Amino acid sequence: MVMKAFCCTLTSATQGADKFFSRNSRKYLKRFLNRGLAKEQRYLVEGILSSPIEGQTILEIGCGVGGLHMTLLKRGAISAIGIDIAEGMLNSARQLSRELGLEKNTTYIRGDFTQTREEIPVVDIVILDKVICCYEDVNQLLVTSLEKTRRIYALSFPKPTRLVKLSFLTLITLGKLLRWSFSPYWHDWNAVLQFIHGKHFKEIYSKDTFAWSVHVFAKESDS
Numbered sequence: 591m592v593m594k595a596f597c598c599t600l601t602s603a604t605q606g607a608d609k610f611f612s613r614n615s616r617k618y619l620k621r622f623l624n625r626g627l628a629k630e631q632r633y634l635v636e637g638i639l640s641s642p643i644e645g646q647t648i649l650e651i652g653c654g655v656g657g658l659h660m661t662l663l664k665r666g667a668i669s670a671i672g673i674d675i676a677e678g679m680l681n682s683a684r685q686l687s688r689e690l691g692l693e694k695n696t697t698y699i700r701g702d703f704t705q706t707r708e709e710i711p712v713v714d715i716v717i718l719d720k721v722i723c724c725y726e727d728v729n730q731l732l733v734t735s736l737e738k739t740r741r742i743y744a745l746s747f748p749k750p751t752r753l754v755k756l757s758f759l760t761l762i763t764l765g766k767l768l769r770w771s772f773s774p775y776w777h778d779w780n781a782v783l784q785f786i787h788g789k790h791f792k793e794i795y796s797k798d799t800f801a802w803s804v805h806v807f808a809k810e811s812d813s
């Protein structure tokens with residue numbers, strides 16, 4: 591798949607995410623090679639496959655090493671664009687796509703999606719797997735990513751239970767105290783779901799793991 595390569599200037603927060611996730615990208619790749627998709631990713635696949643996948647185009651925002659969209663390519667999707675702030679993640683995704691013979695079906699773009707979105711085409715399926723909790727401006731990320739799908743919008747975020755919230759708030763506090771390059775964000779997850787509904791998307795699938803909540807929506811004109 592041929593697309594112009596481009597990048598954008600990262601802010602100090604996104605530079606922190608780049609540093610953190612690039613450093614951890616080999617672990618993500620090793621985990622996928624040894625254990626395959628994580629449970630919440632298997633749920634995302636299950637939800638997305640509840641409607642036709644043959645010939646569909648995918649945009650995965652915060653794609654990491656790409657195991658999720660590559661699984662969907664193996665199941666019949668035709669092309670995938672993966673965008674991530676972390677160069678290390680994208681290097682691993684490129685390596686994996688070569689190893690799986692999917693190089694011609696994948697395009698990787700480095701950058702903050704909200705800043706690079708104008709160059710990215712509208713696709714059939716948009717995925718954000720454990721990404722919104724890594725980004726501060728949740729509204730901007732939702733508005734700009736919802737615009738990019740013509741059919742399916744699939745996402746996962748931390749399950750809003752007391753225990754998961756406490757773990758996240760502990761990480762956020764430690765991150766501030768110890769001046770980590772990156773720490774996650776806790777958003778109002780019910781408001782996120784309401785926002786998506788308000789943009790005329792209908793939930794077609796939802797399932798939780800212990801720590802993650804998975805939701806798949808279809809655009810109302812499509813369902």
Ligand SMILES: C[S@@+](CC[C@H](N)C(=O)[O-])C[C@H]1O[C@@H](n2cnc3c(N)ncnc32)[C@H](O)[C@@H]1O
Nearest residue numbers: 611652653654674675676702703719721724725
């Ligand atoms: C927790 S990791 C999840 C990676 C992958 N989705 C997975 O589950 O294996 C979050 C990823 O989202 C990326 N990310 C966060 N905000 C982003 C944004 N606005 N644009 C592009 N990538 C973003 C980070 O760099 C990181 O690689």
